Amino acid sequence: MQLTRRGAAVLVLAVLLLVGGQWGGYPVLRGLGAVLLGTVLAAVVLTARGMRVGVRRTVYPDRVERGSIAVARLRVRNPGSARQPALLATDGLADLPQTVRIRPLRPGTEATYHYELPTGRRGKFDVGPLVLHREDLFGLARNRLATGATSTLRVHPKRHPARAFAAGHSRHHHEGASTDDALRGSLDLRDVREYVPGDEIRHVHWKATARSGRLMVRALADPEQPRFTALLDTRPGALPAAAFEEAVDLGASLLTAAAVAGRHSRLVASSGLDVPTSGGAHAARALLDALAELAQSGAPGAAVVPDALAARRGTGGCLVLITSPAVDLAELSLLRHRFSAIFVFAVGDPGPRATAVAGVRVLGAADAAHAVRLWNEVAG
Template sequence: MRTRLTLRAWGVLAGSVALLVAGQLLGYPLLQVLAGAGLAVVLVSVLTVVRRPKVVVERVLYPDRVECGQPALARLLVRNESTRRQPAFVAADNAGPHQSEVAVAALAPNGVATYHYELPTSRRGPVAVGPLVLRRSDPFGLVSCRVSIGSAATLLVHPKRYAVRTATGIRQRHHFEGPVSAGPLRGSIDLRRLREYVPGDEVRHVHWKASARAGRLMVREYVDPDQPRLQLVLDTRTSALTAGQFDTAVSVAASILVVAAQSGQRLRLTTPCGTDHDVQAVSDLLDELAKLEQSATTNNPLEALPVTRDGGALVVLTGAGLADLPNLRSSYRPVVYIDLTHDEQAFHTAAGVHVIHAHSAQSAVDAWNAVPA
């Protein structure tokens, strides 16, 4: 807790001392009385404010993950657990560079009050919220008291997503027992991951060694190795995209990948700064894209791509020309190159590569939706 005198209080103190000295020198008792009154006001103000608010304050973010531009709120629950009336105070909460102030009214004994305030969601990325700062001041504005309570929380702002169609032109999804349309494909020979057992799983898929280490039943999850695959390369180099263009690229990547995941395609996300993994869940994907930052690396974003007979579709989001793209046609089909540094929207095919030029996320998505199957 930190208590301090305001500039007004220092002015009152200085004036009171001056009146006291003048009263002594000039022999005017009235000046001495005024000086005493000024000093008494400052002392009473200190005694009024110095007591810490005896309240319990809880802040909850809902939701704690939100798409860029969508509303997110903080709920402030204030409880007076004492048997005395609690004076009013101000609760200040920082959310990134933005500060919200809530005027908490006086609470009766055992009283409860709830307040809501908006959080900024205009920029993608994690937003540090808190800790809360409670402020009290006297009616004359002479003394202020500040105390920090609680812990900081994090609001994760996911990239904005646009309506896109699923990548087409890839091998059609199938299963050895017959064609299917949606849902994970299990029972094939491609091990996707280990997960916790749920009622209905095949007992023969239980992984006993992993179960012994984890202390609970773990099963192998299999998928059809021939279901459609989508490889997306997101260029994080500062030399390729500006900060604004990079945020645009992340939004386009999120739009394409989320729709592909919902349609049952297997996804892989690769960046020059070291990100290279298969996407297992949409929520994890969006969390990673929200935290993704640019890097000063000079690595070629295509260097880490595996060379296979049928790698599925390849989408490259960048602002720099990549001469190796035509050489990847033997491993990936189709190959789509999205350049986000142009002022006008354009689409053409060169050396078997679909090339999209765009200046915004919406124009890139519109061109993507127009790519022939």
């Protein structure tokens, strides 16, 4: 229990009136000081009573798109044998708290309250801890109690309906390099070779063995699969804050479409973030979780293409770079032989920008919605 600022001011005023009235012989001042002092003491007594309640809070859904509705459900129970007076409960995000008035509870009863959480910003946020507090009628004293565990709310970027890129790879690659990060779950026959100790018997090629008179086994390799890579320019100052949010929304739209379509999807950032996935709904959620926390970081003047992507071997399917109109695209010349298609979205540029890098298509877009419309025209 503690006095509020108002309570402390009233207490000081009461003491001054009592002292002044006693010293000057003014009974009215003494009486007024006694009334104020009694009011403060009464506020202390009323708020000093303990708050014995059980509190449980859940957040649903725990992952939402920016601007969508996220609701917190608060269950308050009185486990005691005495009536619990009304309380105030402050909850929500740290910088955007919300206060809920808890009505009086009879012994053994429970009440449920719902309130919306702010979802105007993307990110990973802690909801809580819940703070119970009781104040007197005049706001002179307050009793506070932090209770309950914190919950996590992830606000994903806003997504626009996008198409998955239609271009892919052939199912069989009997010649040439195999994919260095191939997906598991299917195998293609790459070659037939002579058996060596350690090979599995189930891979024996009986027809080749009969023709050659030697034990031959299948040399299998994972087939290349359609894959999609989104590279976001996260260098400080490369994009204004508003344009960077549009870039993240664009990346979320394209990656979600690719992952849901079963593409091997990968999120790469200039800061070094690398999130490879094998496609599907779980992959889409992992990518969106990473995008929710993505921020502009890195050394000023750093390369837009991180070393991990530049040094990677093998083919990579389709690459989309999301950056600013003023970016130098010379770095992409090193990736032309590795990707079947390369697109650059210059966010904030109302029109296409010419580039000297052959094999790279540049699209200018004012925002994420405009960029997705352009993508849907070329992705088929």
